[in-house]
Amino acid sequence: MNHNGQDTEQPECPPIDKWNGDSQEMGRGKWGSASSGDRKQNHSKLPADVNTSLTVLEDTKAVLFCPPVLLTKAVVTTWEIILRDKPPCIKAHRRDKNETTEANCTDERITWTYRPDQSVTLQIDPVVIAHEGFYMCQVVTPDGNFHRGYYLRVLVAPEVTIFQSQNRTAVCKAVAGKPAAHIFWTPEGDCVPEHKYWENGTVTVQSTCFWAESNVSTVTCFVSHEAYNWSRSIELNQGAGTLRFPESWLLTIFYVKFSLFLVILVIVGFMCLQRINHYR
Secondary structure (H helix, E strand, O other): OOOOOOOOOOOOOHHHHHHHHHHHHOOOOHHHOOOHHHHHHHOOOOOOEEEEEEEEEOOOOEEEOOOOOOHHHOOEEEEEEEEOOOOOEEEEEEOOOOEEEEEOOOOOOEEEOOOOOOOOOEEEOOOOHHHOEEEEEEEEEOOEEEEEEEEEEEEEOOEEEEEEEEOOEEEEEEEEEEOOOEEEEEOOOEEEEEEEEOOOOOEEEEEEEEOOOOOOOEEEEEEEOOOOEEEEEEEOOOOOOOOOOOHHHHHHHHHHHHHHHHHHHHHHHHHHHHHHHHHO
16 A cells, blocks of 8 residues: 555555555554554564575475564565566465465475464475575564565585596596586596586586506595585496406416417318328
8 A cells, every 4th residue: 555545556466455455454554564653663673674595405395484473463474486587476374364365376396384374484395496596574563574585595416426438547427416516536637627517507517537657546536515525436447448457367368379279280280191191
């Protein structure tokens, strides 16, 4: 309602406009707020606006809280959810009539934690990348309007693999992490890093390293990420790549082949002598 006492349109959530008019009848202003004198008298009780950053791991549950106001004092509680490339979602509850309304809210994973007349907390279950955005709870009370906002950031743990691609060359890969992971090797080698950026904001990081020193037989890859840290070792002379045999094996194979050749040579020579003697 404006200062002339006329209703103003808020197309995002029409039912709330109706509630604002009812709140005016109860002696309050827009959104059921108290008069300016009452706000000055009670403003020191609670901070009017609090915004915080919240980081959540993908596929987990997030719970968002409203300002610490007693439910018995709340007149209207409203959650405004602003996500990328979507119209704002409005979830509101009016306590005196126990009425709940929504506008532009299509994601079924974002819900009230319990019945809003019992708890006005919001839950996201499970969290996905698309839930990154701004979430604000506004509570209207006789003492004034109070807000709490969250800048929600979603972490995605990468899938990590390590393998040997060629002789004395190993590859460590952290696939589709958010943010990008960091890869380190022990001992250090001659490494080539690669980054691939995906449309959903995740990044694949790959590090390919070569060790020329023959005394390096085992290497370890360390992956550092906000979700967790990961490490694994690999032996350079095992797994995929060029197959290398010990020298004793090579000598054994040589002697076996040479012995077979001599045996075949003796047999062929003996058969030739038999044929010569036959024709005589």
